[in-house]
Amino acid sequence: MKSTFLREMQERGYLNQCTDLEKLDTVISKKSIPAYIGFDCTANSLHVGSLLQIMILRLLQKHGHKPIVLLGGGTTLIGDPSGKDSTRKILKKKDIKKNILGIKKLFEKLLIFKNKKTKPIFIDNYSWLGKLNYIDFLRNIGSQFTLNKMLTFDSVKLRLEREQSLSYMEFNYMILQAFDFFKLFEKEKCLLQLGGSDQWGNIVNGVDLIRRILKKDAFGLTSPLITLSSGAKMGKTEKGAIWLDEKLFSSYDYWQFWRNIDDRDVVKFLKFFTDIKIENINKLEKEKQINDLKVILANETTKILHGKIKSSKAERTATDIFKFGKINYDLPTKNIFREDIKKGLKLLELLVNTNIMKSKGEVRRAIKNNGIKINDLLVDDENKILNFSDFKENCLKISFGKKKHFIFKIT
Secondary structure, eight states: OOSHHHHHHHHHTOOOEESSHHHHHHHHHHSOOEEEEEEOOSSSSOBGGGHHHHHHHHHHHHTTOEEEEEEOTTGGGTOOOTTOSSOOOOOOHHHHHHHHHHHHHHHHHHSOOSOTTTOOEEEETHHHHTTOOHHHHHHHTGGGOOHHHHTTSHHHHHHHHTTOOOOHHHHTHHHHHHHHHHHHHHHHOOOEEEEEGGGHHHHHHHHHHHHHHHOOOOEEEEEOOOBOTTSOBTTEETTEEOBSSTTTSOHHHHHHHHHTSOGGGHHHHHHHHOOOOHHHHHHHHHHSOHHHHHHHHHHHHHHHHHOHHHHHHHHHHHHIIIIIOOOOTTSOEEEEOHHHHHHOEEHHHHHHHTTSSSOHHHHHHHHHTTOEEETTEEOOOTTOEEOGGGOBTTEEEEEETTTEEEEEEEO
8 A cells, every 4th residue: 555544444454345446545645635434323422332433534634635434414314324223213303403412512622723734624414404405406406316226235235135114214224324425526526535344335436426517536434333342332231332422321431431342342442443553563462461452552551542641540449449449439329319328228229319339130130140349248138228328428338339439428
């Protein structure tokens, strides 16, 4: 590769498919280009499942190119059918606007804004999709697509093969995404769309649309979809999504997520999700034990998202808990009202009401299997009522299993 960006993409394992790799390499080795990735705005935060795309935008900046973050204010009203078994919940415009603000705040932490040449651009595709004239759109854009080809794309074909309904609204999504690329090419001279491999069909449509109407070259490039060696989907756990917003998922829990990654995924994820140079990762792989590599992975990923101080705190907290059995006040903290303790607060109800456990039945089973501790002492009574004597300096540590620890503080 002549282009340093594509070379590092390949070294890190980011590179999956490209519409014309040789030509793209020639173009971007000679000049800086704008490139974009689109993000649905279905929640007010992204989760770890979007992190690879964010790391690619960081890499794009590193090599002197300009990232465009396309926020799908328009397409989120429709819903991307790719990889979905059913139609997504339709959100209201006001909720999508709130979600866009939350997602932008994340990128303000993760991308660099100091360099004018590579400063990211945020664009909401509702700015053009919201103004479309349906008849004109069908004549000018819809006429460029054939049903024959649209029916071959996985996002459509798999739903139909499984006899799961696909609305006409969702069927149009791929045309709208292609139109997004067309508009960004016109407005921002954007030459490249990036995305996960499940977006390949949508990306190719955009490249074709630009070529047909504008008679210009544009490019599409995808990264591999990530699955854990365990077979689980990246970014999902039994507790739910691994959110990138600290209000939804604490920096300590985020550190723990990476610390507990399957041994088989550690080196791959050091390449995917950290800024450590490839040659240094290769060196670490030879010199360090797997548990040391896991700590490095947890530290580096947490540092990128939450900063060095919170990353160090999370490591220190984990060390205090697992090596010394201390109550560390940097753990996820929840408040308890003094009046509730006076009335007689049942442990069973506390764990369910604070969403630590899903049901009273789950709490009972955990207690029966020696899975619940208060201040590192096993709980053997499912009817345990919390007393002021259980608290040290107004704080109480409750542990669920070996890795989940919470501080409850009297307010």
